[in-house]
Amino acid sequence: MKQEWLRKTIRSFTPYKVPEIKEHIVINANESPYDIFNFPDVKKDFLTRLAKLPSYHYPDPFANTLRKALGRYVSAEYNEILAGNGGDEMIQLILNTFIDEGDTILVHVPTFDVYEIDGQVLGARIVKVPDSEDFKREGETFLEAIRKWQPKVTFICNPNNPTGDIWPVSLIEKMIQASPGIVVVDEAYMEFSGQESMISRLHSHDNLIVIRTLSKAFGLAGFRLGYCVANADIINAVSLTKPSYNLNSFTQLMGVVALEHSEEILKHNVPPTIAVRDYLIERLRTIKGVEVFPSAANFILVRTYDGPRYVKTLSEADICVRSYGNRADLANCLRITATTEYVANKILKVFQKEASHEDC
Incomplete structure (x- = not known):
């Protein structure tokens, strides 16, 4: 194929790649270990409604029943919510709505790669504010960058992926x-943080958009259900770039059912995940050669003396972990999803083994 056929902004483009997974214990994508269909009432409710779902009809283009359920969950009006295929689609729709070629997008780094990738596709200028060496985001430095660069769109991942760092509501305001x-403000991991959502400040700021998801705390990653919350006029604007039927009927139904059982699901899923996260942090900090960073999410970032070696040893133990290749800012770092105590102990065994090699 001729390169000149391609859009100029993607001729040297590196897309976000999902690696092939061969291991059986997967802790590389911050997925929940809990299956939604292991909740008997949820399963029964979903299957009962599914039997009445007309497959020959297109889905509701704006998922209004789902939007109302989401509104009840986050204390917002249904017309202040837009739902779609995961948080990724929300990012894409927001940038398609507001970014022209040459506009500035401001991000802190390291953070979720998709902000930069989607911005590059549109020909935006990406300005990056680096973390400190211990992966703390400097709030005043970021504020100065906002004042200096006057960005068209600013992304704040909170808690931040992959570092787990969290900024308080007052600073983000x-x-x-x-x-x-x-x-x-991308709050994909907010349920694990114990902090108030920026949604509570929605009506005080006409330039705020909050992204949320049911992939993490609800365990619905396979259904691809994300949503954004903003003032109604912002939602109407973002909806201009939305495909007519962007969210299938099956996912819309699952979202409604999950939200109606949200108290049961979150009570079951979130506390044990936090407990495993904190257990891993405490135990990993006792292992020589491993630097562990605080986290308000369902994962932990660690820095080791030899990241590729740890990845290899974890893989040999049938564990797939997230690593970062040759990235200078995340050299020798691994991101570990907190799942179950059984998996946590298998991880710790590998780390203890590698630490003993370092002593040799």
């Missing part, structure tokens, strides 16, 4: 107030 453009 200062950033929203300082920004001349849209501020997107």
Whole structure:
């Protein structure tokens, strides 16, 4: 194929790649270990409604029943919510709505790669504010970057993926107030943080968009259900770039059912995940050669003396972990999803084994 056929912004483009997984214990994608269909009432409710779902009809283009259920969950009006295929689609729709070629997108790094990737496709200028060496995001530095660069769109991942760092609501409010453009706060992991959502500040800021998902705490990664919350006029604008039937009927139904059982699901899923996260942090910090960073999410970032060696040894133990190749800012770092105590102990065994090799 001729390169000149391609859009100029993707001729040297590196897409977000999902690696092939051969291991049986998968802790590389921050997925929940809990199956939604292991809740008997949820399974019964879903299958009963599924039997009445007309497969020959197109889905509701705006998923209004789901939007109302989401509104009840996050204390927002249904017209302040847009649902779609995961948080990834929300990011894409937001940028398609607000970014022209040459516009500035501001991000802190390291963070979720998709913000930059989707911005590159549109020909945006990506300005990156690096973390400190211990992966703490410097709030005042980021505020200064907002004032200097006057970004069209600013992304704040909170808690941050992959570091787990979290900024308080009061600091993010200062950033929203300082920004001349849209501020997107990605709260994919908020249920694990114990912190108040920025959704509570929605009506105080007309340039705020909050992204949430049912992939993590609800364990619905396979259904691909993300949503954004903003003032109604912002939702109407973002909806202009939405495909007519972007969210299938099956996922819409599962979302409604899961939200109606949200108290049971979250009570079951979230506390044990937090407990395993904190257990891993405590135990990993006792192992020589392993630097462990605080986390408010369902994963932990660690830095080792030899990241590729740890990846290899974990794979030999049938464990797939997230690593970062040759990235300088994440050299020798691994991101570990907190799942069950059984898996945590298998991880610790590998780390203890590698630490003993370092002593040799």
